[in-house]
Amino acid sequence: MSANIPDPNQLPEPLPPAGDRPIDAVVMTGPPAGEPEPGTAADKGDTRHADRGTSLWGEAFQRLRRSPIAIVGAVIILLFVLVALLAPWLAPYGGEDTPGMSLVTPTDIPGIGTPGYPLGLDNFGGDVLSKLIWGARSSLLVGVISTCIGLLGGMVLGALAGGFGGWVDTVIMRVVDILLSVPNLLMAVSIAAIAGQTPFAVMIAIGAAQIPVFARLLRSSMLQQRGADYILAAQTLGLSRSKITMSHLLPNSTGPVIVQATLALATAVIDAAALSFLGLGGGVPQTAEWGRMLTVAQNFLSSAPQLAFLPGICIAITALGFTLLGESLREALDPKARKR
Amino acid sequence: MLRFIAKRLGLLVLTLFGLSLLLFFWVRALPGGPATALLGERATPEAIAEINAAYGFDQPIWTQYVTYIGKLLSGNFGVSTQTKLPVLEQFGNQFPATFELAIFAILFAVIVGIPLGYWAARHYGKWQDNTSVVLSLLGVVIPVFFLAFILKWIFAVQLGWLPTAGRADVRLDATHYTNFYVLDGLITGELDAAWDAFKHLILPGIALGSIPLAIITRITRAAVLEVQGADYVRTAKAKGMPNTILRNRFILRNALLPVVTTVGLQLGLLFAGAVLTETVFAFQGVGYGIAQAISNADYPVLQAYIIFIALIYSVINLVVDLLYGVIDPRVRVK
Numbered sequence: 001m002s003a004n005i006p007d008p009n010q011l012p013e014p015l016p017p018a019g020d021r022p023i024d025a026v027v028m029t030g031p032p033a034g035e036p037e038p039g040t041a042a043d044k045g046d047t048r049h050a051d052r053g054t055s056l057w058g059e060a061f062q063r064l065r066r067s068p069i070a071i072v073g074a075v076i077i078l079l080f081v082l083v084a085l086l087a088p089w090l091a092p093y094g095g096e097d098t099p100g101m102s103l104v105t106p107t108d109i110p111g112i113g114t115p116g117y118p119l120g121l122d123n124f125g126g127d128v129l130s131k132l133i134w135g136a137r138s139s140l141l142v143g144v145i146s147t148c149i150g151l152l153g154g155m156v157l158g159a160l161a162g163g164f165g166g167w168v169d170t171v172i173m174r175v176v177d178i179l180l181s182v183p184n185l186l187m188a189v190s191i192a193a194i195a196g197q198t199p200f201a202v203m204i205a206i207g208a209a210q211i212p213v214f215a216r217l218l219r220s221s222m223l224q225q226r227g228a229d230y231i232l233a234a235q236t237l238g239l240s241r242s243k244i245t246m247s248h249l250l251p252n253s254t255g256p257v258i259v260q261a262t263l264a265l266a267t268a269v270i271d272a273a274a275l276s277f278l279g280l281g282g283g284v285p286q287t288a289e290w291g292r293m294l295t296v297a298q299n300f301l302s303s304a305p306q307l308a309f310l311p312g313i314c315i316a317i318t319a320l321g322f323t324l325l326g327e328s329l330r331e332a333l334d335p336k337a338r339k340r
Numbered sequence: 341m342l343r344f345i346a347k348r349l350g351l352l353v354l355t356l357f358g359l360s361l362l363l364f365f366w367v368r369a370l371p372g373g374p375a376t377a378l379l380g381e382r383a384t385p386e387a388i389a390e391i392n393a394a395y396g397f398d399q400p401i402w403t404q405y406v407t408y409i410g411k412l413l414s415g416n417f418g419v420s421t422q423t424k425l426p427v428l429e430q431f432g433n434q435f436p437a438t439f440e441l442a443i444f445a446i447l448f449a450v451i452v453g454i455p456l457g458y459w460a461a462r463h464y465g466k467w468q469d470n471t472s473v474v475l476s477l478l479g480v481v482i483p484v485f486f487l488a489f490i491l492k493w494i495f496a497v498q499l500g501w502l503p504t505a506g507r508a509d510v511r512l513d514a515t516h517y518t519n520f521y522v523l524d525g526l527i528t529g530e531l532d533a534a535w536d537a538f539k540h541l542i543l544p545g546i547a548l549g550s551i552p553l554a555i556i557t558r559i560t561r562a563a564v565l566e567v568q569g570a571d572y573v574r575t576a577k578a579k580g581m582p583n584t585i586l587r588n589r590f591i592l593r594n595a596l597l598p599v600v601t602t603v604g605l606q607l608g609l610l611f612a613g614a615v616l617t618e619t620v621f622a623f624q625g626v627g628y629g630i631a632q633a634i635s636n637a638d639y640p641v642l643q644a645y646i647i648f649i650a651l652i653y654s655v656i657n658l659v660v661d662l663l664y665g666v667i668d669p670r671v672r673v674k
Binding site: 174175177178179181182183184185186189190193194266270273274277278279280294297298301302305308309312315316317319320323324 | 355366631634650
């Protein structure tokens with residue numbers, strides 16, 4: 001019996017083609033016809049969601065699909081991911097290759113429009129276009145892995161704190177407070193400095209620096225949900241605490257965390273560039289990494305500014321994509337906006 | 341009120357204590373331990389043993405911890421492995437630079453950001469609003485160090501209006517009492533030195549201020565939008581309240597609450613964010629010191645600077661919380 005209690009926000013979609021507005025409108029006029037569990041907590045307690053006939057996430061997706069900002073963000077991300085995945089086929093040369101070494105002299109670096117090298121060469125004789133493409137791959141890798149580390153670590157800590165409460169909560173949140181007293185970038189820099197100067201260290205550092213933020217966010221979101229009617233209903237029905245936490249509290253508290261994760265991807269891409277700009281990424285100087293390309297470019301700012309501008313623009317556009325999608329997602333999930 | 345301050349100060353001490361504990365183990369988690377950290381590349385087994393004995397690293401970890409805390413409390417943060425200067429002294433030299441820079445950056449962000457956000461909210465949905473939204477979005481997505489490059493390229497390299505690097509023109513032999521260069525110039529009456537130091541602040545200051553600018557604009561806009569739609573504003577308007585009073589006393593003052601918090605938080609973050617900007621402009625502040633410490637594996641400096649920055653950050657947050665009560669009587673602690 002206990003397993004049959006659905007979360008109001010996570011009701012199964014009663015009608016298969018959720019994408020159609022007319023159907024939604026019909027559903028709104030009365031209780032959904034095919035609702036499988038009559039008389040459950042969801043029906044009695046919080047009928048608002050049930051009447052809509054779509055789940056929180058389903059509706060958020062509907063909103064996203066209509067938002068031009070979200071679509072622009074999604075398209076940018078899609079392009080970025082495609083370029084990153086297809087790098088070996090798209091890039092004319094390898095990331096660390098220096099095919100144009102003979103064309104480059106310390107005073108003359110061929111710029112955009114050089115025959116054979118559409119975006120020109122860098123000071124090592126590397127093809128800038130190829131390096132940008134390979135750089136997308138390493139940015140994606142660092143961004144995704146570090147955000148996963150932050151998300152995972154933060155969710156475990158946050159769930160422990162929010163789920164157990166009491167002294168577990170106190171201890172975890174004290175540690176989180178201590179970590180939050182060090183500005184994020186400084187923490188990432190310090191961790192990367194001890195973890196050794198490798199791309200892997202950069203991932204760990206950026207991810208670990210995000211853990212406190214995610215932990216605090218999930219915990220406060222769980223505390224907010226704790227007083228909700230459906231939790232009370234579940235408690236009244238005698239569900240065990242772990243059951244309530246794992247299958248009711250947690251799934252309903254992830255909204256803000258997912259939004260933050262999307263925005264964190266933007267920060268991670270920028271921070272990854274920042275860390276390798278500071279030389280914490282390790283590797284050879286001609287490594288195909290956007291931040292690293294900027295480090296090298298600063299010596300040639302007056303003679304070859306495109307070396308700085310091209311990778312910089314790539315970082316900004318990628319960060320823009322994740323930010324646009326994250327902001328739209330936040331709006332789509334915002335209960336205030338949903339009422340409209 | 342006093343109890344509130346005492347409680348917050350207590351928490352602050354606890355936080356710093358916890359942080360020092362973390363940092364203590366952090367350095368001991370280094371591959372090769374603290375001796376390797378001190379020696380760097382010169383770490384031969386004999387040298388490590390020597391250092392371990394000299395610094396007491398061979399003693400039980402709790403004895404070490406007590407010694408370490410004792411040293412921190414007496415203000416002994418060790419010696420930089422690179423410059424051989426006491427860390428505290430080095431920080432004292434570099435802090436004024438970052439302080440000047442951070443103040444410039446936050447003033448820039450406040451002076452531009454609050455009016456911009458207000459202006460956007462007054463013209464909600466029009467082109468003014470859209471412009472400010474796009475600008476604040478750009479401020480967030482453009483990496484600080486890339487913006488620093490752009491500014492440097494346009495205003496220093498191409499136009500030659502402003503200096504490309506450093507804190508002051510080396511050819512100006514200015515006297516420095518406080519290490520706050522602008523202030524020094526004003527005190528000694530060397531106005532050209534003050535002006536020169538100020539010119540060196542402009543580009544890094546704008547680059548550093550870009551993120552707070554974006555966030556302050558955004559928060560101001562959201563806050564003004566919320567307040568100007570409030571019932572009491574509508575009532576005041578209906579009663580014929582003059583526009584200036586309505587705007588300044590009713591809308592702006594209430595909208596500024598979240599803005600003050602944001603400004604405080606951002607100011608605290610600038611001290612760390614300066615790592616990148618100061619590196620691009622070779623601006624010899626705390627951030628530059630951190631970047632140097634990283635590339636030289638100068639752990640005593642890194643360790644101490646993290647504590648200092650955390651302290652500054654926490655104190656600023658405390659001040660912001662207290663200010664909050666001054667601005668808004670409703671949240672004043674009883």
